[in-house]
Amino acid sequence: MAELATLRRAPAIPAVAGLRLLEPAARFILRGNPRAIHAAGMALGIDVAQAPCRASRGATRSALWLGPDEYLLLAPAVETPTLAGAIELALQGEPHSLVDVSHRQTALELSGARAADILNSGCPLDLGSGAFAVDMCTRTVFAKAEIVLWHTAADVFRVEVWRSFTDYVARFLGEVVREN
């Protein structure tokens, strides 16, 4: 594993105050009916909330609601090779789709008192705490890139973005941060 890690090369991002590239993660897109979602949650050790735009957290794993039958599952990177098997086992007989997207996207974290305003330079959604409370998540756009946005803590947002759009999103955020 250690050897593998040295072979990894994630996209680089420019230095921007309040913005950091998060560690690699295991990521899966899970599609299926509520029974399948629930069963997968059991396998992950998460009680998955099936309400729209909610993120459910376990100790190290999370499940983000993206659509009525679509979830983004997140776990530590070391679990990438093993987690799929465990979930598939739990979902036997239940129609579903589980696809590894660990490398498809990267995660940026933006934090600071103005984080929501900064994201609103490119994201048209209402990110006020009343409308997008902590632990809410959504698939949306940031300027010309599709992102998954997760309000992880007060004034902290996680931005999941496709690998090749990382540079664009980070530099865009960099420009906005500088002018605020």
Next chain:
Amino acid sequence: MSRFRTAAGGLVDRAQRLRFTFDGRKFHGLAGDTLASALLANGVHLFGRSFKYHRPRGVLTSGSAEPNALVAVRRDAARYTPNLRATQVELYEGLQAESQNRWPNLACDTGAVNGLIAPFIPAGFYYKTFMWPRRFWKSIYEPAIRARAGLGRAPTTADPDRYASRYAHCDVLVVGAGPAGLSAARAAAAAGARVILCDEQPQLGGSLLTDNHAIIEGRPADVWLRETLAALAHNARVVLLPRSTAFGYFPHNLVGVNEKLTDHLAASPPHLPRERLWQVRAREVVLAAGALERPLVFPGNDRPGIMLAGAARTYLLRYGVRCGSRAVVVAGCDAAYQAALDLRAAGIAIAAIADPRANADGPWREAARRAGLPVQERMTVLGTRGRLRVRAVQLGRIDVHGTVLPGPALSCDLVLMSGGYTPCVHLFSQSRGKLLWNEGLQAFIPGAAAERERSAGACRGVYALAAAIEDGAAAGEAAAQTVRAAPPKPHSAGAADGVLGALPKGRQPPGQKSFVDWQNDVTIADLALATREGFRSIEHVKRYTTTGMATDQGKSSNLNALAIVAASLGKPIPEVGVTTFRMPYTPVSFGSMASRARGDLFDPVRRTPMHEWAQEHGAVFENVALWKRARYFPRAGEDMGRAVARECLAVRGQCGIFDASTLGKIEVVGRDAATFMNRMYVNSWTKLAVGRTRYGVLLREDGFILDDGVVARTAEDRFHVTTTTGGAAGVLALMEDYLQTEWSDLSAWLTSTTEQWAVIAVQGPAARAVLQSLVEDINLAPDALPHMAVARGHICGVPLLLFRVSFTGELGFEVNVPADFGHAVWEAIYAAGQPHGMTAYGTETMHVLRAEKGYIIVGQDTDGTVTPDDVGLSWAIGQAKPDFVGKRSLARPAMCAPQRKQLVGLLSIDPHTVLEEGAQIVETPGQRAPMRLIGHVSSSYYSAVLGRSIALALVAGGRARSGQTLYVPMPAGDVPAQVVSPVFYDPKGARLNG
């Protein structure tokens, strides 16, 4: 201090003098001045030349409605902004402003000759005069007219400033921070709403900035304003936006607001953008846009020194500027008397107050009488004199029959006029709310709202200060409580205070024009001409005369024009109608619209995991969709042709390595995955074994090829679908559309995995030997992993999905590894390949190699009118399938006609001639245009391995023409070429199975 500047009062800082220039002349102003107030304080009234007649013009207003005083402000060659209203340009130290539309200079402008030939250039003259010959319009007439009549010129260098954007949401957006708007914001905030309050002016307060001695809620207006603003500023749920113009009202309460951040600063901090475009989505909108003062229409009403009474009062009370020393006031409403009183108190002589009305009445008029001002009833203006500044007014007495007789001529250096106020309904009208004519107010006011919006204060005709504040409070509170906007309460405003249309006049004195629209030089005579020529609709009159057009959009002129047209047609105003109010309310810069989408951030630039390696190895990149793809890797001294020839020969002779990561990838998973694939693609997937791949063709419903790619079955219920680079997003969306709308019965799901995988194509006779040393757990032997097989395993210790596929015709593999490992695995393969002569190749080489094999590229050899059979792919169609997307269309007779264009190979008779891609093809040489075109060249290259040029072409009935010589007409003559099979190299495909 200039004699035009008062000793005290107003909102300017007399301790802070600022230097500025206008047309190179040096002046001083004060902090808090606008360019207009600063020039007026220096006694300058000549600001510019008019659009058509080049008449000298001064300043008419004190705000954004200004039609005349358009100037350019220069910071440097690139930072040059034309057509700014001097009334809105905030003064800063060192400001350089220039007048416009004059040559050689403002005081002596040769274009003024237009004024002398005015009788020959009435409204619409260019439609009548410059008709023949037609071709002269574009090349001669229009450029000449544009050069003579015009506004400022645009800078030619790129704009170096940055522009920002912001999306915002609020419960209540209040547009306008005058008394009604402030009151609305305060009430909405008190009810707990999230409020955004925007105003175009640098200071919030609207009319209170001038009326600072009025009493509001028992306090002087300036104290009330200070306290109200402080309270709003301290409320975390309130955002105050000064210098921010709500310029557009879009559906569902989306309002565009343009915030100016640095234009008022002498030196802008480098981190600050120049403007910020706010897109505000408001649950409720309160429009408190105020009212615009109307000018009066009388002969000679456009000379410098003739301005709106309220504007002169604002210059005096807000900026401490006397606009003249001796004024004639033409009072069409009571507010003009208030201005006269204020100006006299500041030491300006009032020569006369001429009131054209018969039984005018009003508190300020009474006050003026009591103060002994020379009020003259039933008095109009017959003309004015003065070239660059008004110096006399000829009054006319209106007798009881309405006849105008010459009255006194008065000398003066200032004429104030006011025809009353027009509610500012622009945004309301933009929101598609219906305007109602209010007979009592003689104005259009907002009727039923079309959005969750309500108007408050003067913009719905509630003019009195206390009433406006009350109206604002009610609107703010109702908006905060999301009460559905009720039809606005009718308010009893009493009789209209003001006059509309032209003042009564006698015989028009020669050389005196009565302007209705100052910005477009539209006069009463032009409007009369339009109605005489049969125009009845105000929309047509507007287009014919240009009244109400250009940067001010007729803010000061529309209602007068309407009244004049109505009078001339003998119809009541509401029957003539009202023109559409268009956005933007005031001009918005292109920079602001583009916002950050320029330069590096214009579009995302997508790079593959191996991009840096390619860069380090000298790749020349090309744009494919949003991706950067390595096109070829030139060595020292190589041009593209040589580099591509070398790369091609290396792949055919040894082996090559190619970055195919940009190909779209979609994982189709589910019990019904194969059924879904059967319905989507032309191919049959039922019998495709796990561990095998197939070349798939995707059609649109019309039967034409949309996309193609290799599809692997990696499990019974799982397909790994590849698409073209450019087609990836569209194919996924199309599939999802079918799945959700047509085939919701299927248990299958789609997930994009384009970016999950780095894809490294290893192609050439030595490909197996290179990979053998790196792949750990897949047997690469031809029997174990034959052509079109796929297997999972590991390479360099990382997970591997290995395809045995070829887009070159050589033995080939495509190494798929998780994207973050792509770079390292590429380097490992490249290193292992060196002993075998491995060469990195790019997309250009890939194109040549596949053309040598007759493999099509969707979008190059197809153009949306090509069926599978046209390009020789009917073998791919699963004929036994009951249906697939496009199947029915393929059965139409026209889709099987033998004369359809078909893909063929084309060999130019001269092997060194490379045909031009896109060139047309004809049957016989020596034709003259129009020729009968039977096809076109779709791909054309020089093939190094064949030692000659090759081309693919779509030719009518092409396959039956094998062996024929056709011709490609080019400027230098017809190029003969022979029709051959599109497979030029290794037609038996032996190399694939190596």
